[in-house]
Amino acid sequence: MTSETPLVQHVHYPYYPPRLPVRGPDDPGGPSCVTLAAVTRTEPHDITLAGTTQSGAPVTISITACAPGIVRVLLEDAQSDPGRVRLACDLSDLPVNVAVESVENKARLMLDDLRVQIDLDPFRIAFYRPDGDRLFAQDYEDTDAVGRFNALPFGFSEVNEQRVAFHDSFGSAPDEHFYGFGEQFTDFDKRVQRLTMWNYDALGAHSNRAYKNVPFFVSMRGYSIFVDSIRATHFDMAASSTASFSIAVPDSALDYYVIAGPDLKSIITP
Numbered sequence: 001m002t003s004e005t006p007l008v009q010h011v012h013y014p015y016y017p018p019r020l021p022v023r024g025p026d027d028p029g030g031p032s033c034v035t036l037a038a039v040t041r042t043e044p045h046d047i048t049l050a051g052t053t054q055s056g057a058p059v060t061i062s063i064t065a066c067a068p069g070i071v072r073v074l075l076e077d078a079q080s081d082p083g084r085v086r087l088a089c090d091l092s093d094l095p096v097n098v099a100v101e102s103v104e105n106k107a108r109l110m111l112d113d114l115r116v117q118i119d120l121d122p123f124r125i126a127f128y129r130p131d132g133d134r135l136f137a138q139d140y141e142d143t144d145a146v147g148r149f150n151a152l153p154f155g156f157s158e159v160n161e162q163r164v165a166f167h168d169s170f171g172s173a174p175d176e177h178f179y180g181f182g183e184q185f186t187d188f189d190k191r192v193q194r195l196t197m198w199n200y201d202a203l204g205a206h207s208n209r210a211y212k213n214v215p216f217f218v219s220m221r222g223y224s225i226f227v228d229s230i231r232a233t234h235f236d237m238a239a240s241s242t243a244s245f246s247i248a249v250p251d252s253a254l255d256y257y258v259i260a261g262p263d264l265k266s267i268i269t270p
Helices: 264-268
Strands: 032-042 046-053 058-067 070-077 098-103 106-111 115-120 123-128 134-137 155-159 162-171 178-182 193-197 213-219 223-227 233-237 244-249 253-260
Touching: 032 058, 032 098, 032 115, 032 123, 046 098, 046 106, 046 115, 058 106, 070 162, 134 162, 162 253, 178 193, 193 213, 213 233, 213 264, 223 244, 223 264, 244 253
Parallel strands: none
Antiparallel strands: 032 046, 032 155, 046 058, 058 070, 070 253, 098 106, 106 115, 115 123, 123 134, 155 162, 162 244, 178 213, 193 233, 213 223, 223 253, 233 244
């Protein structure tokens, strides 16, 4: 691939990030999203669910309280991939005060700094402050005039019958701003930007290419998300739609951590 800038010497940038495939007009498939789930196991710190997409495909969803103010969400096939590379540290030795419950059509994890509510049918995960104020939630309603998703919902996509990515999307408030993603040379506020986490030679500081990408961001609403993957993770921070932001991972699972606290200092403190 070469630079598309006219009248400038063509430059080849090594190790371009792998691009997600584009669905052709003869491929009738669309994103498969989790529409319902059933609780299969509850433990003192986590809930496991058997999910089903609108196309009938089975998936496994695990939601775990890892540490004070930290919850892990894992979406994978019915059978997990033992060879998937993880980067997150093991936090199982940290004490965490959490209550887990499953009642009727809902399941909940209640930590001191973060509450998680899972609606089972129709499926949705929402995150709340301890006082009941909602931080953010999955968004299944951001569609265009003909019903197509503006952002990829909680599920996976296939192109030419090949699984290419897992993904999730969340509602974004009009005044919400995002910061992070490692060393970046674009505007400090990442709202309305698309970012791909892929370390390669930027040959300067004048583009969205970056030497040190980190799949982690902070929202000024008081939470952050870290995506645990070594693949070229794609973030759409209210760029395709001002109503939502989304994550797409070309990996064998979607594995992310939600971190919340009373202030931003506590969220980013190791």
